[in-house]
Amino acid sequence: MAHILLRDLDVPDIWQFDTYVANGGYAALRKSVKELSPDEVTKIVIDANLRGRGGAGFPTGRKWSFIPKTAQVKYVTVNADESEPGTFKDRQLLEGNPHQLIEGAMIAAYAIQATAVYIYCRGEFWDLAHALEDRIEEARKANLVGENVLGSGWSCDMFVHLGAGAYICGEESALLNSLQGLLGQPRVRPPFPAQMGGGLYYWPTVVNNVETLANVPWIIDHGAEAYKAIGTPESPGPKIFCLSGHVAKPGNYELPLGKTFRELIYDYAGGIPNGKKLKAILPSGASGPVLPATDEVLNAPMTYESVAALGSTLGSASFILMDEDTDMVWAAAKMIHFFKHESCGKCTPCREGTYWLDQIYHRLLRGQGTARDLEQLERVPKQMVGVTLCALGDFAANPVLSTVHHFRHEYERYIKQPALEKAGAVAEPV
Amino acid sequence: MLAEKYPERVAKIFSKYPDKRSGVMALLYLAQEEYGWISDEALSEVAALCEIDPTQVKSIAGFYTMYSEKPKGKYWLQVCTDLPCALRGADEFYKGLCDYLGVKDGGTTEDGLFTVEQVMCLAACDHAPMMQCNFHYHENFDLEKAKTLVDRLRAESAQKQPSSEK
Numbered sequence: 001m002a003h004i005l006l007r008d009l010d011v012p013d014i015w016q017f018d019t020y021v022a023n024g025g026y027a028a029l030r031k032s033v034k035e036l037s038p039d040e041v042t043k044i045v046i047d048a049n050l051r052g053r054g055g056a057g058f059p060t061g062r063k064w065s066f067i068p069k070t071a072q073v074k075y076v077t078v079n080a081d082e083s084e085p086g087t088f089k090d091r092q093l094l095e096g097n098p099h100q101l102i103e104g105a106m107i108a109a110y111a112i113q114a115t116a117v118y119i120y121c122r123g124e125f126w127d128l129a130h131a132l133e134d135r136i137e138e139a140r141k142a143n144l145v146g147e148n149v150l151g152s153g154w155s156c157d158m159f160v161h162l163g164a165g166a167y168i169c170g171e172e173s174a175l176l177n178s179l180q181g182l183l184g185q186p187r188v189r190p191p192f193p194a195q196m197g198g199g200l201y202y203w204p205t206v207v208n209n210v211e212t213l214a215n216v217p218w219i220i221d222h223g224a225e226a227y228k229a230i231g232t233p234e235s236p237g238p239k240i241f242c243l244s245g246h247v248a249k250p251g252n253y254e255l256p257l258g259k260t261f262r263e264l265i266y267d268y269a270g271g272i273p274n275g276k277k278l279k280a281i282l283p284s285g286a287s288g289p290v291l292p293a294t295d296e297v298l299n300a301p302m303t304y305e306s307v308a309a310l311g312s313t314l315g316s317a318s319f320i321l322m323d324e325d326t327d328m329v330w331a332a333a334k335m336i337h338f339f340k341h342e343s344c345g346k347c348t349p350c351r352e353g354t355y356w357l358d359q360i361y362h363r364l365l366r367g368q369g370t371a372r373d374l375e376q377l378e379r380v381p382k383q384m385v386g387v388t389l390c391a392l393g394d395f396a397a398n399p400v401l402s403t404v405h406h407f408r409h410e411y412e413r414y415i416k417q418p419a420l421e422k423a424g425a426v427a428e429p430v
Numbered sequence: 431m432l433a434e435k436y437p438e439r440v441a442k443i444f445s446k447y448p449d450k451r452s453g454v455m456a457l458l459y460l461a462q463e464e465y466g467w468i469s470d471e472a473l474s475e476v477a478a479l480c481e482i483d484p485t486q487v488k489s490i491a492g493f494y495t496m497y498s499e500k501p502k503g504k505y506w507l508q509v510c511t512d513l514p515c516a517l518r519g520a521d522e523f524y525k526g527l528c529d530y531l532g533v534k535d536g537g538t539t540e541d542g543l544f545t546v547e548q549v550m551c552l553a554a555c556d557h558a559p560m561m562q563c564n565f566h567y568h569e570n571f572d573l574e575k576a577k578t579l580v581d582r583l584r585a586e587s588a589q590k591q592p593s594s595e596k
Binding site: 179181252342344 | 552
């Protein structure tokens with residue numbers, strides 16, 4: 001089947017405006033603005049049951065419907081701050097199929113009658129963000145962005161904002177603060193971004209992920225029923241799965257939700273290199289619980305519901321695969337080092353908890369771990385969950401609790417054999 | 431001064447936002463491009479343009495990793511050593527690069543050309559090992575390719591040629 005999202009795999013120069021238009025591009029925006037009311041656009045997206053692809057899986061159309069119509073100023077903000085370890089799907093969309101994102105964002109903007117769209121790109125996407133500005137300019141020249149869009153009387157401009165290296169700015173309220181020139185730290189909610197006082201410059205704001213918006217033109221073109229025919233009833237549509245780590249063919253795979261882990265890993269991505277066995281899967285990057293690669297897991301369908309039933313989360317579908325030789329204590333230490341670095345410092349349990357956990361892992365890897373350290377690894381994360389303004393504290397708890405639960409014997413080995421320092425682990429405490 | 435030297439770029443930055451404060455991040459990038467790093471003078475200049483206090487600009491500059499509050503080498507080599515890259519040999523690659531440059535983790539070469547650091551995930555996990563040289567990505571990288579790049583940039587610098595890496 002032709003790709004719906006990663007269309008650059010079928011039409012390599014789809015990033016070019018003329019090619020995109022020649023392949024049906026911007027027909028959905030034209031249809032929305034010319035033939036449909038904003039509420040009709042929102043209803044189609046609600047009916048399609050498109051769920052947010054940034055990780056939370058929240059129904060996109062419902063999010064749009066929360067925007068109060070009476071607000072004088074409304075915004076769409078695109079979350080292109082892709083920073084979760086193991087996630088690289090938005091980057092391919094932005095590079096390979098940027099006009100589809102621009103079109104999807106403009107349809108969202110039309111649905112809520114937004115006055116402007118801001119695309120928040122992580123700072124490291126410097127080259128990409130500047131190319132994206134050129135693509136927006138092409139759309140502006142074609143009257144698809146800017147003043148009086150397609151003669152409709154509705155005006156909405158689009159801008160790219162560059163972050164500067166902070167994972168936390170992928171969290172929507174931190175992203176809004178960062179855009180406003182404030183510290184990129186999460187806000188207290190309510191009010192939520194869609195409400196008065198909660199969004200960009202405190203106006204009602206929709207924040208959607210890149211991949212989410214890239215789905216929208218296809219839904220408008222083909223209708224909600226056609227979209228729901230892809231995937232499962234609870235998790236319809238295509239999803240991009242990012243595969244990294246110990247896998248023969250790492251990369252992005254666009255598949256309907258509902259395929260099994262085994263199909264993705266072995267049929268599409270070529271299995272595990274060097275004849276090794278698969279030991280563990282992180283299905284949502286560093287921030288979701290690890291799953292041991294049992295038959296139960298491998299035969300399960302990949303949907304938001306089924307991965308939750310297995311005790312993890314589908315999240316942004318960033319699969320980090322680890323073979324039988326992977327040291328799970330070392331792997332957890334890597335993830336904790338990440339979260340300790342990226343904790344924004346606002347909430348004490350996250351700021352202090354990630355620091356404590358990082359110190360404990362350093363002790364373990366140096367062969368200086370004690371039985372008490374293992375106890376602390378079970379206690380400290382539990383004091384970080386559900387007590388912070390955003391989910392980073394919860395995320396940081398996941399790799400620790402899940403690896404201790406599933407691979408406790410590997411931790412015990414570090415305590416019993418003091419000299420097991422992991423060769424090659426060069427990260428030093430900062 | 432940025433406002434005098436780049437009036438169009440400064441105006442373009444402010445034209446995007448309803449509030450001058452939102453220009454702070456883009457102006458910090460411009461200051462870093464101009465001066466090489468964010469000095470106290472640069473902070474004050476950006477603060478004046480955004481009509482906020484220099485302390486507030488300093489808190490922004492300190493919060494994000496891409497602003498340098500001290501001078502760095504001409505080429506800033508950031509190697510991702512997060513889990514997905516590390517599963518594909520990024521730790522060994524990073525150590526080899528440090529050894530080749532003769533610096534420790536986070537160090538700058540004596541000639542001031544290269545600063546090497548570990549960086550958090552750069553969304554290129556499928557092409558590991560990888561590194562970013564200033565703003566440019568180098569993917570499916572290995573130590574031999576990195577040595578070739580370092581040698582080329584050194585040679586360009588010695589011959590005072592225009593740099594092939596921005």
